[in-house]
Amino acid sequence: MNQEIKPLNVLFKGLLLFLLFTLVIAAWQPGIGQLSLYNSLYPGRERLPFGENPKQSYNLSLFNLDAMFASHVIAGMSKGDDEFRVIIVGDSSVWGTLLKPEETLAGQLNQDNLNACGKNVRVYNLGYPTISLTKDVMLLSHGMGYDPDLVIWMTTLDAFPLEKQTSTPLVANNEETVRGLATNYGLRVEADDPNLVKKSFWGKTFVGDRRSWADILRLQIYGVMWASTGIDQFYPTNYERAQTDFDADERYHDFTLPDLNEDGLALNALETGFRVADETPMLLVNEPMLISSGANSDIRYNFFYPRWAYDDYREMMIALSAQNGWTYVDLWNIVPANEFTNSAIHLTPAGEKLVAENLAPYILEMCE
Amino acid sequence: MALENILILAAASFLWAALLRDRGRTWFMLIASVLVIFWLQPTLPIRGFDFWIPVATLVIAIFSWYITANDEARRKRKNWGVFALVAGIVLLLSLTRYFPIAQILTASRPPPIETLLAVIAISGMVFFGTAHLNRFNVTLLVIGIFILIVVFLVLKIPALTYWLSYGLRALMSQSLTSVSANDFHWLGFSYVAFRLLHTLRDRQMGRLPSVDLGEYLTYVIFFPAFTAGPIDRLERFIKDLRAVPSPQSHKDAMTQSEKSSRLRAFESSWLNETVYPAGQRLLIGTFKKFVLADSLALIALNEANAAQVTSTLWMWVIVYAYAFQIYFDFSGYTDIALGIAGLLGIKLPENFASPYLKPNLTQFWNNWHMTLTQWFRAYFFNPITRWLRSWQKPMSIPMMILLTQVATMLLIGFWHGITWNFTLWGLWHGLGLFIHNRWNDATKAKAAAWATTPAREAMLNSSGILLTFHFVALGWVFFALSSPATSWQVILILFGVN
Numbered sequence: 121m122n123q124e125i126k127p128l129n130v131l132f133k134g135l136l137l138f139l140l141f142t143l144v145i146a147a148w149q150p151g152i153g154q155l156s157l158y159n160s161l162y163p164g165r166e167r168l169p170f171g172e173n174p175k176q177s178y179n180l181s182l183f184n185l186d187a188m189f190a191s192h193v194i195a196g197m198s199k200g201d202d203e204f205r206v207i208i209v210g211d212s213s214v215w216g217t218l219l220k221p222e223e224t225l226a227g228q229l230n231q232d233n234l235n236a237c238g239k240n241v242r243v244y245n246l247g248y249p250t251i252s253l254t255k256d257v258m259l260l261s262h263g264m265g266y267d268p269d270l271v272i273w274m275t276t277l278d279a280f281p282l283e284k285q286t287s288t289p290l291v292a293n294n295e296e297t298v299r300g301l302a303t304n305y306g307l308r309v310e311a312d313d314p315n316l317v318k319k320s321f322w323g324k325t326f327v328g329d330r331r332s333w334a335d336i337l338r339l340q341i342y343g344v345m346w347a348s349t350g351i352d353q354f355y356p357t358n359y360e361r362a363q364t365d366f367d368a369d370e371r372y373h374d375f376t377l378p379d380l381n382e383d384g385l386a387l388n389a390l391e392t393g394f395r396v397a398d399e400t401p402m403l404l405v406n407e408p409m410l411i412s413s414g415a416n417s418d419i420r421y422n423f424f425y426p427r428w429a430y431d432d433y434r435e436m437m438i439a440l441s442a443q444n445g446w447t448y449v450d451l452w453n454i455v456p457a458n459e460f461t462n463s464a465i466h467l468t469p470a471g472e473k474l475v476a477e478n479l480a481p482y483i484l485e486m487c488e
Numbered sequence: 489m490a491l492e493n494i495l496i497l498a499a500a501s502f503l504w505a506a507l508l509r510d511r512g513r514t515w516f517m518l519i520a521s522v523l524v525i526f527w528l529q530p531t532l533p534i535r536g537f538d539f540w541i542p543v544a545t546l547v548i549a550i551f552s553w554y555i556t557a558n559d560e561a562r563r564k565r566k567n568w569g570v571f572a573l574v575a576g577i578v579l580l581l582s583l584t585r586y587f588p589i590a591q592i593l594t595a596s597r598p599p600p601i602e603t604l605l606a607v608i609a610i611s612g613m614v615f616f617g618t619a620h621l622n623r624f625n626v627t628l629l630v631i632g633i634f635i636l637i638v639v640f641l642v643l644k645i646p647a648l649t650y651w652l653s654y655g656l657r658a659l660m661s662q663s664l665t666s667v668s669a670n671d672f673h674w675l676g677f678s679y680v681a682f683r684l685l686h687t688l689r690d691r692q693m694g695r696l697p698s699v700d701l702g703e704y705l706t707y708v709i710f711f712p713a714f715t716a717g718p719i720d721r722l723e724r725f726i727k728d729l730r731a732v733p734s735p736q737s738h739k740d741a742m743t744q745s746e747k748s749s750r751l752r753a754f755e756s757s758w759l760n761e762t763v764y765p766a767g768q769r770l771l772i773g774t775f776k777k778f779v780l781a782d783s784l785a786l787i788a789l790n791e792a793n794a795a796q797v798t799s800t801l802w803m804w805v806i807v808y809a810y811a812f813q814i815y816f817d818f819s820g821y822t823d824i825a826l827g828i829a830g831l832l833g834i835k836l837p838e839n840f841a842s843p844y845l846k847p848n849l850t851q852f853w854n855n856w857h858m859t860l861t862q863w864f865r866a867y868f869f870n871p872i873t874r875w876l877r878s879w880q881k882p883m884s885i886p887m888m889i890l891l892t893q894v895a896t897m898l899l900i901g902f903w904h905g906i907t908w909n910f911t912l913w914g915l916w917h918g919l920g921l922f923i924h925n926r927w928n929d930a931t932k933a934k935a936a937a938w939a940t941t942p943a944r945e946a947m948l949n950s951s952g953i954l955l956t957f958h959f960v961a962l963g964w965v966f967f968a969l970s971s972p973a974t975s976w977q978v979i980l981i982l983f984g985v986n
């Protein structure tokens with residue numbers, strides 16, 4: 121049968137089918153992020169995907185939590201009877217800015233081949249390079265799906281201010297997940313939080329949400345480079361060291377001397393984290409920070425903190441932990457200033473080793 | 489060309505064709521081409537040169553036309569109109585210097601108008617200096633060819649480009665501390681030069697068709713093919729340019745109903761025979777370039793990953809990625825050029841015909857960047873072979889094949905850049921072609937005798953395809969990287985010697 125093809129009809133039908141496809145995507149919202157070539161064609165990544173210069177780091181930042189976790193090694197590891205599974209959540213100091221995967225806190229703990237209660241300790245790095253307790257809770261909630269035996273939550277004061285909770289892009293672009301945490305675990309989120317991006321119907325269509333689809337695809341493509349090089353971060357040959365001289369500035373966000381007003385801190389997010397972990401033991405850690413000895417170091421510890429605010433925060437954390445029965449470790453000053461790299465919270469491999477050595481006894485202790 | 493450039497050019501071409509059909513087609517293509525060479529020229533660190541380079545392209549093209557045109561073509565009045573139009577466009581673009589909001593077609597702020605007027609005046613003086621030679625002059629052709637080759641060498645030899653940048657920076661009173669060979673990027677020159685050389689050489693041989701200035705300029709800087717080819721031939725291009733199917737012809741002799749029915753038939757055939765095939769080609773090209781090639785580029789072999797990958801398996805993966813990236817990138821651009829040109833009724837020549845599915849290297853080169861290889865065949869390989877054969881005591885056939893194949897492929901390598909790696913790439917293919925030629929001579933009969941069944945024939949064919957593809961892929965290692973040492977290291981890893 122030799123039927124004449126009418127290009128206009130083909131064009132019209134093609135457009136119609138595409139329109140239908142994009143609308144179906146909006147209505148269906150398939151969990152495309154769960155499909156991944158990682159942990160099958162490529163090895164899983166040792167840390168969550170994050171990258172500001174993908175061409176050099178073979179890594180990129182995206183907002184799809186399913187895709188992020190599906191690319192992580194934790195998604196490909198079935199937990200054996202002999203595994204004591206530890207997940208660590210936290211900011212860039214946990215993720216490991218400027219560090220190779222094996223140099224991060226998780227990497228160093230894994231190299232120690234710890235044995236807890238007769239099981240092999242396997243530590244998974246679920247840190248992500250933005251500072252917000254709500255972001256940590258969101259990742260913890262996802263991480264709980266992988267059945268950890270212990271959660272280590274590394275945090276610092278700068279993750280607490282309310283205005284930092286939803287402004288980080290990863291949180292802002294996961295509005296439904298954050299609302300779910302509010303519904304299920306009592307996370308306090310404003311109904312009209314301007315930071316949270318509410319996707320319109322158009323934004324959920326294939327065309328409207330094309331960026332997200334493209335990011336997932338790019339993450340899969342970069343898997344080739346991750347598999348072939350083991351590189352997931354750009355390591356500059358030179359970088360600016362963390363600041364040690366400061367102006368005599370005692371300001372800290374909107375807080376005023378002499379005390380941190382707890383109403384301005386997301387203590388509810390901290391409590392939500394413990395509710396999310398539920399029965400799973402959790403170790404709350406005040407992470408190390410640079411203690412400067414430069415100009416005005418009698419006023420400020422570092423770039424982030426004036427002394428009064430940080431001292432008050434430490435006292436508050438001790439009191440809160442005692443009050444709630446949380447296992448809390450304060451490692452604020454265990455790392456010497458020369459073991460920090462480009463920020464007051466980013467450590468050198470030796471600095472991370474020091475933290476790992478301090479945390480290892482707690483891991484062994486908390487397995488029981 | 490970025491996606492937005494392509495969409496704008498395709499939309500403009502479609503709209504022109506839909507609304508005006510053949511009316512003013514040459515003018516449309518000429519004006520669009522002149523504007524596009526300014527629009528696409530990237531920003532340069534040497535002040536004003538992202539404006540002067542397109543001007544230089546136009547000046548060289550106009551001079552080339554003048555020395556190749558015959559007396560009859562030169563005398564056409566239309567040439568003055570074309571000249572005034574081109575000069576007017578350049579002046580208008582220059583005037584946008586004083587209206588920043590209108591500076592959308594130049595990479596940066598155009599130079600002062602007085603400088604442009606001075607350049608036009610100097611060009612005019614040179615032009616009139618040669619204009620007294622009102623008869624065709626073969627010496628000018630030789631000078632023209634020589635100048636083009638010199639400019640080509642300066643642009644392709646990094647050390648010379650460096651010194652050019654150095655000189656121009658000094659001329660513009662700019663800092664000399666950060667001079668680089670990358671300062672000077674003449675968009676489209678490789679293709680423009682080859683089109684010009686073709687016309688100059690064909691004029692020497694007395695086989696160039698007579699064209700006016702507008703036709704010649706449109707051919708040389710035709711915007712769909714300006715940045716990435718294909719390299720058309722003037723006589724073929726002109727045929728399309730001059731042949732315009734139109735429902736308007738003989739309209740005076742027709743009744744109203746005849747006119748309407750003829751117009752409907754024309755519109756239908758225009759859609760079916762022009763717009764849809766061109767649109768399809770454009771879509772395929774866009775998909776190849778912006779989806780396939782750009783995705784493969786994320787993992788394709790480059791300087792950085794060549795030093796980072798140490799596993800044989802993954803090294804092959806990134807070399808394969810490069811092989812397909814370069815194919816989809818280049819053939820995608822060709823499809824886009826053919827698509828946009830098709831909307832305007834110009835059928836540019838094909839450049840790629842499934843080259844990776846060819847069973848031997850000779851066939852690969854007959855189907856990869858076809859217009860470039862045809863150009864070299866016409867203007868280098870065939871003449872040099874004829875010359876070698878004309879020797880009183882000709883060399884042996886194998887020696888002649890070795891010499892001509894290697895020399896041709898070396899020149900094709902140099903066309904991409906005169907560096908050690910392009911030399912090695914050219915040598916790799918030249919020797920490959922020679923070996924294939926000798927092998928084919930020695931085994932053709934045996935292979936034919938063996939491949940007596942379709943299965944054997946298919947086996948022979950597929951093993952040829954695999955072998956050829958891998959030979960080409962290994963060649964890309966030299967092409968993709970900049971140093972022989974790094975390339976050699978990659979090849980060692982590919983063969984498990986690490």
